[in-house]
Amino acid sequence: FLSTCSVAFRVIQEKRCSRGSMRKVIHSVKVGIALVLVSLLYLLDPLFTEVGENAMWAIMTVVVVFEFSAGATLSKGINRAIGTILGGGLGCLAAILADEFGGIGNAIVVGASVFIVGVAATYSRLVPRIKRRYDYGVLIFILTFNLVAVSGVRADKVIRLAKQRLSTIGMGFAVCIFTNLLIFPIWAGDELHRSTAAKFDKLARCLEGCLEEEPNNKAENLGAKVKDCKSVFHSKSTDESLANFAKWEPWHGKFGLSHPWDMYLETGEVLRELAALILSLGVCVQSSRQLHQATAIREPCEIIGLSLAWILRELGESIFNMTRCRAKALIAPKLEFIKQELSRLGSSLQIKGLEKDENLAMATFIF
Amino acid sequence: FLSTCSVAFRVIQEKRCSRGSMRKVIHSVKVGIALVLVSLLYLLDPLFTEVGENAMWAIMTVVVVFEFSAGATLSKGINRAIGTILGGGLGCLAAILADEFGGIGNAIVVGASVFIVGVAATYSRLVPRIKRRYDYGVLIFILTFNLVAVSGVRADKVIRLAKQRLSTIGMGFAVCIFTNLLIFPIWAGDELHRSTAAKFDKLARCLEGCLEEEPNNKAENLGAKVKDCKSVFHSKSTDESLANFAKWEPWHGKFGLSHPWDMYLETGEVLRELAALILSLGVCVQSSRQLHQATAIREPCEIIGLSLAWILRELGESIFNMTRCRAKALIAPKLEFIKQELSRLGSSLQIKGLEKDENLAMATFIF
Numbered sequence: 001f002l003s004t005c006s007v008a009f010r011v012i013q014e015k016r017c018s019r020g021s022m023r024k025v026i027h028s029v030k031v032g033i034a035l036v037l038v039s040l041l042y043l044l045d046p047l048f049t050e051v052g053e054n055a056m057w058a059i060m061t062v063v064v065v066f067e068f069s070a071g072a073t074l075s076k077g078i079n080r081a082i083g084t085i086l087g088g089g090l091g092c093l094a095a096i097l098a099d100e101f102g103g104i105g106n107a108i109v110v111g112a113s114v115f116i117v118g119v120a121a122t123y124s125r126l127v128p129r130i131k132r133r134y135d136y137g138v139l140i141f142i143l144t145f146n147l148v149a150v151s152g153v154r155a156d157k158v159i160r161l162a163k164q165r166l167s168t169i170g171m172g173f174a175v176c177i178f179t180n181l182l183i184f185p186i187w188a189g190d191e192l193h194r195s196t197a198a199k200f201d202k203l204a205r206c207l208e209g210c211l212e213e214e215p216n217n218k219a220e221n222l223g224a225k226v227k228d229c230k231s232v233f234h235s236k237s238t239d240e241s242l243a244n245f246a247k248w249e250p251w252h253g254k255f256g257l258s259h260p261w262d263m264y265l266e267t268g269e270v271l272r273e274l275a276a277l278i279l280s281l282g283v284c285v286q287s288s289r290q291l292h293q294a295t296a297i298r299e300p301c302e303i304i305g306l307s308l309a310w311i312l313r314e315l316g317e318s319i320f321n322m323t324r325c326r327a328k329a330l331i332a333p334k335l336e337f338i339k340q341e342l343s344r345l346g347s348s349l350q351i352k353g354l355e356k357d358e359n360l361a362m363a364t365f366i367f
Numbered sequence: 368f369l370s371t372c373s374v375a376f377r378v379i380q381e382k383r384c385s386r387g388s389m390r391k392v393i394h395s396v397k398v399g400i401a402l403v404l405v406s407l408l409y410l411l412d413p414l415f416t417e418v419g420e421n422a423m424w425a426i427m428t429v430v431v432v433f434e435f436s437a438g439a440t441l442s443k444g445i446n447r448a449i450g451t452i453l454g455g456g457l458g459c460l461a462a463i464l465a466d467e468f469g470g471i472g473n474a475i476v477v478g479a480s481v482f483i484v485g486v487a488a489t490y491s492r493l494v495p496r497i498k499r500r501y502d503y504g505v506l507i508f509i510l511t512f513n514l515v516a517v518s519g520v521r522a523d524k525v526i527r528l529a530k531q532r533l534s535t536i537g538m539g540f541a542v543c544i545f546t547n548l549l550i551f552p553i554w555a556g557d558e559l560h561r562s563t564a565a566k567f568d569k570l571a572r573c574l575e576g577c578l579e580e581e582p583n584n585k586a587e588n589l590g591a592k593v594k595d596c597k598s599v600f601h602s603k604s605t606d607e608s609l610a611n612f613a614k615w616e617p618w619h620g621k622f623g624l625s626h627p628w629d630m631y632l633e634t635g636e637v638l639r640e641l642a643a644l645i646l647s648l649g650v651c652v653q654s655s656r657q658l659h660q661a662t663a664i665r666e667p668c669e670i671i672g673l674s675l676a677w678i679l680r681e682l683g684e685s686i687f688n689m690t691r692c693r694a695k696a697l698i699a700p701k702l703e704f705i706k707q708e709l710s711r712l713g714s715s716l717q718i719k720g721l722e723k724d725e726n727l728a729m730a731t732f733i734f
Binding site: 024025027028029031032033035036039040042043044053055056059060063064068107110111114115116118119120122123126139142143146147150151233234236237273276279 | 400423430485509518643
């Protein structure tokens with residue numbers, strides 16, 4: 001049975017691996033297509049006469065905005081658009097204002113406005129809430145403001161220039177959206193959903209790995225499971241960026257516009273705590289094994305651990321399938337049984353039971 | 368004594384807070400200065416006649432490359448420079464090659480080279496090792512290659528154009544380096560050093576918080592300590608990016624060119640494991656307190672815990688001051704004593720002793 005399991009595990013691992021590299025190839029090809037499409041602005045004569053040298057801005061937009069997932073692309077694109085519009089508008093105002101002064105006053109007003117806007121916008125980029133969602137937009141705002149305000153000193157046709165650039169940036173963005181969202185789109189939301197469900201499975205496997213005790217229990221096998229567990233506990237920043245991108249994504253698949261992405265973050269937080277507990281449980285079990293202690297309470301502990309692992313799997317599966325936990329009726333009595341066992345043992349393992357309750361509450365809350 | 372401690376803690380907290388926001392203000396003002404300096408290329412007539420419209424690229428470089436820490440700025444700047452040179456060179460080659468064909472063949476060769484280079488470079492951006500250190504460089508490579516190759520179709524003076532852009536980018540970079548490194552530089556290495564040393568202190572405080580047991584032990588006080596402990600354990604990605612930037616930084620203060628930044632990552636890894644253990648220890652202690660159990664072994668456990676906290680503080684301080692652990696002679700017998708206590712108790716707390724040993728080994732390895 002165990003060998004079957006390990007073979008299945010390896011197959012899944014490989015499949016996941018090849019799926020990951022397949023997606024990388026798809027993404028790369030999509031970028032290539034978008035670049036060729038946007039280069040047509042230069043390459044085809046009728047298009048070039050229309051846009052001229054400003055086609056450069058379309059290429060720049062595609063290179064910079066095209067990201068791996070749909071959400072990231074949309075987020076960057078919308079940030080760029082808003083930043084450009086705001087920066088351009090304010091820059092025009094500054095250029096017109098400076099024009100009133102004329103001569104040396106012109107340069108001084110432009111310099112002062114560049115300084116003030118630069119300092120204020122840079123400070124706002126360091127505020128965590130803005131940094132998380134609008135960092136790129138503010139960057140583009142500073143850039144556009146500077147370019148427009150400063151070149152306003154030279155060019156009288158500042159507004160025409162801004163309009164042209166804006167329209168080419170729009171073209172670039174349209175190419176991005178077209179290739180990114182319509183050709184094999186990669187959704188950050190899907191990724192977050194899948195990885196959250198997979199975390200339950202990883203934890204369950206790690207828990208079993210800590211508890212099982214055959215003579216041929218290879219250390220490297222356990223090591224791999226512990227590594228999985230650690231990957232759960234370092235997943236915070238990945239999860240946060242995925243959730244951030246997922247919020248930008250339109251309706252797709254089973255995910256509506258108001259899908260509760262923050263719930264995934266909360267579930268992830270609880271799972272990370274659980275991962276820490278499982279890791280330290282593993283160390284405890286190992287050291288108590290070395291000391292040949294506490295054999296009396298080992299068996300009930302193992303039973304509890306295995307049923308916890310089973311519950312975790314069940315929860316992960318139900319989250320993955322987005323079904324109301326089919327086994328809710330099954331899980332509740334199991335938890336009750338575990339609690340009774342625990343209060344009988346009165347061991348420090350109780351913490352896991354508590355943790356689990358919280359987890360279950362969270363999971364049922366989601367669906 | 369405790370109230371003194373808490374006051375001291377609050378003062379440190381506030382000081383750190385104000386220091387943090389002070390640095391943010393300094394950074395913002397530096398960005399403002401750099402922007403004004405680079406705008407002079409437009410504003411002053413003699414400079415403008417020299418560089419012309421290409422001054423735009425200098426502004427863009429400053430806005431995009433100027434980062435919070437010196438290491439991040441250098442890393443981005445050098446990446447940008449190398450990406451521009453390589454992309455420009457390869458783009459010129461592609462444009463010249465395409466010129467050989469002429470007519471419609473020209474456009475086809477350019478389109479094909481854009482596609483191939485775009486796909487290959489985008490794929491390389493997804494390789495973790497390249498992504499970590501050279502992501503921005505590859506992005507700029509793609510951008511420059513496209514711009515040069517595509518506009519080569521139109522402009523015969525591609526090489527002159529590339530040279531001009533390169534020199535303005537160089538000017539922008541020089542302004543960045545000047546303002547970022549010479550005016551109140553903020554070093555990523557310093558930050559990593561300080562945060563690593565502070566982690567020891569946080570863990571020690573959390574450990575004490577878990578163990579101490581006065582009647583007026585406010586829950587919120589403990590909560591703050593646990594939060595500190597959690598912040599240690601989510602510090603992986605911050606640490607990694609700081610270490611990455613620190614490697615780009617030149618010699619400064621006590622930090623040489625070959626300062627072992629990777630050691631900080633290893634120490635951080637061990638500290639994160641320790642944080643997980645302390646967190647679960649805290650839960651264990653709480654639940655055992657609720658059950659009024661195991662009072663017999665509580666006192667020795669507390670003694671052990673407090674001396675561990677003391678050792679942690681000592682280690683953190685010696686790392687902060689970069690002195691060879693002054694208390695090495697003091698710590699070794701303490702650890703010996705703890706080990707004896709533990710083997711006497713034979714409790715699951717042993718894991719902490721082991722962990723500590725490893726930690727000490729690591730710390731002495733560094734110095």
